[in-house]
Amino acid sequence: xxxxxxxxxxxxxxxxxxxxxxxxxxxxxxxxxxxxxxxxxxxxxxxxxxxxxxxxxxxxxxxxxxxxxxxxxxxxxxxxxxxxxxxxxxxxxxxxxxxxxxxxxxxxxxxxxxxxx
Numbered sequence: 001x002x003x004x005x006x007x008x009x010x011x012x013x014x015x016x017x018x019x020x021x022x023x024x025x026x027x028x029x030x031x032x033x034x035x036x037x038x039x040x041x042x043x044x045x046x047x048x049x050x051x052x053x054x055x056x057x058x059x060x061x062x063x064x065x066x067x068x069x070x071x072x073x074x075x076x077x078x079x080x081x082x083x084x085x086x087x088x089x090x091x092x093x094x095x096x097x098x099x100x101x102x103x104x105x106x107x108x109x110x111x112x113x114x115x116x117x
Contacts (some may be wrong), residue, residue: 008055011064024056024115028117034106038075041108047088049113063090064114066095069110073099079109 009016018025027046031041053059068083070076076097087093102110 008052017056019056019117022117023064024058024113024117025112026052026115028110028112030102030104030107030110034104036108038072038078039082042079045111046082046086049111053113053115054062055101056115056117058062058115058117059088060086061091063087063091063093063113064116065107065114066093067112068095068097069102069112070097070101071100071102071105071108075108086098 003019003032007017008019014027016027019068026049029052033044033049036044050060053062058061065068068079070079088105100110
């Protein structure tokens with residue numbers, strides 16, 4: 001293992017979070033309850049990001065980059081309403097929103113975040 005590299009919630013396939021050189025890397029976060037609509041799934045994903053960043057000792061004001069994956073761009077406006085309420089005022093990070101098929105068809109959103117400690 002590389003000195004200073006820390007992994008969290010390690011499974012056989014992936015770790016939910018890695019910290020290295022004062023940078024936090026999150027795996028793609030998806031909703032636990034995939035039966036929810038885009039608003040419900042977005043709330044779940046943002047909440048999970050908050051939990052992981054807090055565990056690392058940081059928060060959403062320290063996000064360096066976000067990548068948002070949406071299978072259906074019709075969900076873009078609803079997702080953005082929740083995103084804009086969640087992101088730290090004055091600290092909106094660089095972001096990309098990509099239309100993409102997700103690993104499970106019931107998932108409506110997946111977000112990948114990189115943050116500073």
